[in-house]
Amino acid sequence: xxxxxxxxxxxxxxTGQSMTLQCAQDMNHNSMYWYRQDPGMGLRLIYYSAxxxxxxxxxxxxxYNVSRLxxxxxxxxxxxxxxxxTSVYFCASTQGAVETQYFGPGTRLLVL
Amino acid sequence: AQxxxxxxxxxxxxxxxLVLLRCNxxxxxxxxxxxxxxxxNQGLQLLLKxxxxxTLVKGINGFEAEFKKSETSFHLTKPSxxxxxxxxxxxxxxxxxxxxxxxxxGTELSVKP
Numbered sequence: 458x459x460x461x462x463x464x465x466x467x468x469x470x471x472t473g474q475s476m477t478l479q480c481a482q483d484m485n486h487n488s489m490y491w492y493r494q495d496p497g498m499g500l501r502l503i504y505y506s507a508x509x510x511x512x513x514x515x516x517x518x519x520x521y522n523v524s525r526l527x528x529x530x531x532x533x534x535x536x537x538x539x540x541x542x543t544s545v546y547f548c549a550s551t552q553g554a555v556e557t558q559y560f561g562p563g564t565r566l567l568v569l
Numbered sequence: 570a571q572x573x574x575x576x577x578x579x580x581x582x583x584x585x586x587l588v589l590l591r592c593n594x595x596x597x598x599x600x601x602x603x604x605x606x607x608x609x610n611q612g613l614q615l616l617l618k619x620x621x622x623x624t625l626v627k628g629i630n631g632f633e634a635e636f637k638k639s640e641t642s643f644h645l646t647k648p649s650x651x652x653x654x655x656x657x658x659x660x661x662x663x664x665x666x667x668x669x670x671x672x673x674x675g676t677e678l679s680v681k682p
Binding site: 461 | 620668674
């Protein structure tokens with residue numbers, strides 16, 4: 458049982474390049490989330506998908522887009538990367554509001 | 570806006586000493602409350618959660634937390650610190666809005682031999 462997986466683990470981009478971060482969960486969870494983690498700021502929600510077929514903005518959505526491809530997969534896209542998007546990105550999933558969110562191992566992104 | 574405040578970005582204790590990590594939330598409506606731990610270069614994992622049952626919640630690795638509505642607090646404690654407890658700890662709240670979590674800034678716990 459892999460839980461939540463993320464690819465890639467590490468990526469270096471140049472300003473203006475695009476990329477997609479992949480996330481998949483094998484727990485049959487309804488809800489999935491993308492967070493970014495920056496020093497001293499905790500984790501901030503970028504986008505989430507409460508159920509298959511729906512997506513909503515979180516606290517810091519600017520510069521990002523998401524796709525809930527199916528119940529298992531939720532991808533995050535940076536169309537034109539900026540240095541301010543240098544961060545560690547975490548994907549998470551849960552079955553419901555009071556249930557545990559399970560986190561992936563993270564993707565470290567450096568934008569030069 | 571709803572928020573979570575963790576007092577102290579860094580806490581250092583000696584091995585065997587009491588661990589106390591503080592968390593306060595801003596809403597008058599009691600939320601669901603969580604503590605997560607993050608070891609270096611890993612994702613977050615749940616330590617414990619409060620979902621309106623018992624106010625004293627026991628979690629993994631000997632940690633516990635008490636929900637105090639009057640103080641809008643959910644402080645994390647452990648009677649005796651181990652070296653393996655060194656990690657970053659995050660308090661988070663949920664108001665049942667699509668399961669979204671609002672995280673505190675995190676507290677890095679160091680344990681001295």
